[in-house]
Amino acid sequence: MAGKKLLEVTVLAQDPHVDIDGYTASAKVDLTWESMGRGPVGHRVHVIDYDATTSTLYGPTDLEASIDRPFAAADLADPAFHARNVFALVMHTLGRFEAALGRRVDWAFRAQQLKVVPHAFGVANAFYSRETESILFGYFSRDASTPGKAKASRVFTCLSHDVVVHETTHALLDGLRPGFMAPSSPDQAAFHEGFADLVALLSTFTLGDVVGRLLDLNRAPLPGEVRRPPSGPLIRSSDVTAANLKNSVLLAVADRFVAPLGGAAPGALRRSVLIDWRSANLDDPENDEPHARAEILVAAVMNAFVEVWSTRLEGLGSRTLEELPRERVAEEGVEIARQLLNMVIRAIDYTPPIHLTFSDFLTAVLTADIEVRPDDSRYGLRAALKTWCGRYGIRPVRGAGGCWSKPKQTELVLDGTNFTELRHDPAEMFRLIWNNRDDLNLNASAYTHVSSIRPCVRVGPEDGQIVHETVTECLQYVSIRAADLPSMGLRAPRGVDPELIVALQGGSTLILDEYGRLKYEISNRLPRPGAAEGTKEQVRVARMQQRLDYLARTGYLDRPHAATMRIADLHRRRWTAVGIRPDDRQEAW
Amino acid sequence: MATRPIAARVRAYNVGFGDCLLLTFRYGSSHDRNVLFDFGSTKMPLQGGPPSMLAVAEQIAKDCKGKIDVLVVSHRHADHVSGFAGKPGEVIATLNPSLVLQPWTEDPELATTADEPAALARAAVPDEHAGKKGFAAELDVMHDIAEQVLRAAATAPQNHGMKPVLEQLAFLGETNIKNHDAVVALQEMGEDHQYASFGTELGLDRLLPGVRVDVLGPPTVKQAPEIRSYATNDENYWSKALRGLSTSALAATSATPSRGKPKPIFPDASMTTVADGPQEARWLIPQVERMQAEEMLALVRDLDKVMNNTSLILTFQVEKDILLFPGDAQLENWSYALRDAPGAAAISARLATTRLYKVGHHGSLNATPKVLLWERFTRKRANPKQAGRLISVMSTAPDKHGHVDDSTEVPRRTLLAELDHSSNLVDTETLGLGDGDEPGTFWRDTAWITF
Incomplete structure (x- = not known):
């Protein structure tokens, strides 16, 4: 492989356990060449495939097997493919961060390599752990009793693009801002989750032609429904209205604990973009819960994204033409998502190192962006963000244009x-x-x-x-x-x-x-x-x-020893709601 | 017989980590009515305790002179019901309780057939009965999870770093498995059974004349969905969590029930040994094993909490004196009565004058709501000699539940300090510590409360 600048690696672009009429979206990602060992292991990531539930250490694999090679259905049951998939997505996400920030990004721990364990245990959870310098992916059984499912099978969280990118983002954010794991305020407690969801959602748009293929699939199928497969150079304008874009599989973080387990209604995917700003109140103590608060942040940013994309599509004739060129529609979304992804990543450098609020983050986004992209006239992203964040109760600090003030x-x-x-x-x-x-x-x-x-x-x-x-x-x-x-x-x-x-x-x-x-x-x-x-x-x-x-x-x-947030607990709480509401902690001894 | 009691007293038997209390109402010089609360233990005391649960049962028989009027089984945890099985349970059965009172979740009418839970989950708008059945079915699933956890704890690597986690796993697993024999024994004993929820009218005038008995918990699922703690997100959380513990684990352990690990989930894949694997694996593998154990511990802690929240919360009131028995109720159970229920303000005001408080959940950090309940007690006094001072009764044992490192130890030291400071605390923990107890005594009595 030496001599190749970029490696084109096959990965899964969407959660394969989310049933999209039997279609598994795969994509190719470009990774910068490095000298790799069997694991795969590179200079930043080491995949170690150990399953604690069965005490099994699977043999290492070479990334080469996924280079310049199409996805095959059999890969879903191949642990070596799982290992390569997760390595590539972690590295790809790291690459996005480094490109946006213009420098290398350290992990929050001293070791140079993040350990990634694709089949860590038979538990329905996946999480980054600073303490163990790793990302651990669990697996669990699919619901055998769901009509249409012939037999029980397993769900592997390591195969979900959104989950892998989400967890990698936790690791990267922890490296950039270790102070954000400390308890400080409801906003800071929620920020890790919200930011990780944003990066996961926007990252899908960086995966080649996946967007064009998935645009038609703007909702999960109703029971018994057969939808027309994604095809053709044109797409109906009615399929890409703002409302339908919001219902697209592209704008939902695959909820690995609900959707694959059968009986999930359409919309069971985590779809923060649908949260109505009129009823989302950051001052409501119910929204002090980190995951509820995180979804408000995601809702604000993703609604801004949808508005900008819809506006661009109007320029293509979405209001007047029955059909639009699929590729152009996708290109617009891809480009806007890439800009926005860079904006939110760069913003981290412009946040305080500790005690972050959503207001600080928005201000950081606006400031970091204006420094490299003074002219916002093409997409109006900064204006859209200010508007939509304002609707959800997130306002920048008082500075020119919502930016940080220059020092005296x-x-x-x-x-x-x-x-x-x-x-x-x-x-x-x-x-x-x-x-x-x-x-x-x-x-x-x-x-x-x-x-x-x-x-x-x-x-x-x-x-x-x-x-x-x-x-x-x-x-x-x-x-x-x-x-x-x-x-x-x-x-x-x-x-x-x-x-x-x-x-x-x-x-x-x-x-x-x-x-x-x-x-x-x-x-x-x-x-x-x-x-x-x-x-x-x-x-x-x-x-x-x-x-x-x-x-x-x-x-x-x-209780300072309990101070550092545990992503594992946060994720478990997110889909169970088991736990004490923040204000109820005053009732504890 | 007098139309109301003239005095009452609680005897707390030292069953280690468990509950067993006898509330005696005295009507005149030699006429008592007895209420037995729970009879279980998951760890007998190392000192100051009875030789066995059978000995406790025999003592109870003596103390209540062969008759229990009301048997209250607050909830189904082993540390509250284990004694009802076997010989000790047979002794209790001979006391022929006039009424066996349990929470609504224990009603045998709610038992589901094999396919009902899934059907209940799919029902678009379940009626209240269906909702109750669904929740009861989930409680059964929780027992299955506890069994899985117990097996996993037994087969996990027993290295040094894992020991505290595995001990907790084993303890909570054991506490939460189904006590089938105890359940059956309870169903068969006594003259009458009632299954109560918030607001149930018990009609105990005949059994306990002059005593007003109110049920403040548990709420039903319809009254308080948050009693399930997960209802906002997922109707079938526990069923899914059980599947989340991996079918391979189930398959392997059913074939080799008491030993061995589950089979690899990719049996045809290339495998290697730790010795032949990368150096980093040697450091990482124990970490992953510990993380798995911690995940299971978190799961079983949540499950334990849901079970605790099925506890009966009862008040016994004579004139203005209230005796409060909340079982192991946690905040979600309390919240309904003290915040959300119709008349919550009035309930809260009544409880302020509590004369005797059975400390919830063995003195844990979440079962005595600090602001909603404790701070409102008006009979707290710093002076132990002051008349009418609050009495608190706690049945507990240290080093079994929770850990001081994360401030979850049971009993919680901050709560214990406050109980000691502001009430006449009767604590079974202190039995056998050489402070004047009579040899062979394995119970502590509160002072008689005269009405």
Whole structure:
């Protein structure tokens, strides 16, 4: 394989367990060549096929067997294909992130390789685990009693494109922002799920000609219905209205726990885009539950996507012509989805390192995009996002166009700083931060830590403009007795032991341009009390107080060891609703 | 006989991790009426305990002078019903309870035939009876899951890192398997049976004159869908979860019921040994095994909670004094009575004056709602000598359920501290710790409450 720049690998494009009239959507993805071993194993991912339920270690496989080779039905029962499929999708997703961010992306753990276990156990769950440096995919039995199903068979979560991309996104986001796993607010608790769903949905559109083939299949079949197979160069305009696009299999995250288990009604797939904004209220305590809140974020973004796509199709004549060229319809969707995918991925670099809110994320999306794509006139994506997010109660912070404000002081003191070292050496970056701590409004007595430095090169999608940036995250910690919180302008939440040691965390993302000037300071840093009413510091104090109250209410304030969110639990809760509502945690001892 | 009791007392038998309490109402100098709550254990006490459950049964027979008026079986968990099977159960049966009171989920009328659960699940708009049957069927599935979990715990690698998880799995599995013999024994004993839900009128005036008995839980599925905890998303969650434990596991264990792992799911695929596999596999494999065990533990914890939420919550009121017995009810069960039911505010106000509280679920973190219930008790007092102080009764044993590392230990230390601080706590845990108990005594009594 050496000498080949790109490898064309066959993968599954949709969950094969979702019955689309017997049609299994496959696609080819391009992976950058690397020297691989049997596993497959490459420099970032290692597939180890161990099944804990049966204590079986399956032999490794070569990725080569899936290169330049079409999908065959027999692959669904071949564990070697499962291993290759999951390797390729993880690498493809990693590649999307690195292309959007303009740099390499680290995992959240020290090892270089993410372990992927395609048949980890006979349990209906799949999850990323920072602790085990892995993504574990479960399997379970299909419902044998469903009419039409001749015999019981297994459902493998590792074969679902959406599940694999969703879990990989958790791993990548954790590498970019480890602080997002800590409890902070309902928004932060929900963000991982919402973001992972968004990437999974939009990633389907990056899989070659799959979109064109699946466009016709805009709803799950009714019992006994036989639909016309996807074919022909034309598609009915009525099939691609905004309403029908929302019902497309393309806009549903395959719910591996419901849809394949028989008896699932059409629409049992997780279809956040259909959540009505009029009834989705982020202030409703029912929506404090992470998965419910996550779906609101997804609904907002995907409705913006559908609106932009529909508008483009109107330009093709969707309102006046009975049929449209299938390929053109698909191309529009693919291009818009690619833009949007890049926008949401790039936005992560423009979020604070900790204490994220949906508002922060939206602001980050708008800011990151305007930096590389100043002209939004072609698709109006930023405008659509602002509108639809606003409908769902997500508004950007108050800055020009909904973007982060430029800092007042852009010229940092660079004396004694080696600019070359600054782009990769945390000690050098800390020197810069220390020398500018007053202008950066940092708490000089807090424990301060440069958690990452990431030089990146982003390319504007429309004009090829190249943007060089250095993104660094700086975290601060203060441990303080609850009784002493008033010294920071805060109060101990009701019922908290005055002797409890409370850990306050804050952080800033600093984005420097190619000359070392400060472009943005995106901060949820520790407050500095004593400021006058109505100032930004007072706002910070109020937000920190809200976080403290939330942590106390949810029982995390005195249980720091339970702090890191477990994706496994989140996924299990998502489809069972077993668990305590966030406010009910106040009832627990 | 007097028309109302003049006093009442609770005797808590030390059955280790389990419940067995005798509530005695005294009518005049020598006339008592007795209510027995539960009779089960999943771990007998290491100290201060009876030699056996049979010994407990014989003591109960002595204490109630050969007659139980009301037998309350709060819910079906082993630590509440195991004693009704076998010889101990035979002794209880000779006490011929006038009434056996259980939650509605235990009504034998709700038993389903093999194909009914699926049909119930497919019903477009199930009526209340169908809804009850469906839920009862799911409870049976939960027992199957518990059996699976027990088998899995027995065959899992017993390495050091797995030990705490496997112990929990085994404990919860054992607690949640079906106690068939106990179920049958309960159905056959006693003069009358009632199966109650929130608001059921029990009509116990004849059996307990002058005592108002109210049923505050469990709600039916129609009253409170969240009692199932999963109803918002999936009608058949537990059936699917059972399938989620892999048919290969079922097939293998039915062939080799007590030993061996399930067969590989790809029997024709190339396999290798850990020794011949990649180095990383040696580190990863124990992690995956532990994750599997934790997944099963999470599943069985959820299942355990649903079962606990089928508990009867009963109040016995004489004049203004309320004696509160909630079994192992968790927040979802409590929520209906205290937040969502018609008249919830009035119920909440009544419970504020509770005189005696049987601590829910052995003192766990989720069974004594802090704000909805505990903080509203008006008889909490810091001064132990103060008249009318709240009495709390707890039957528990440490180191069996939950873990201090994730603040889920039972009994929960924060709750225990509060009970000790604000009430006259009667705790079976402390029996045998050398604080003045008579030798051979394996029970603790509350003080007599005079009315």
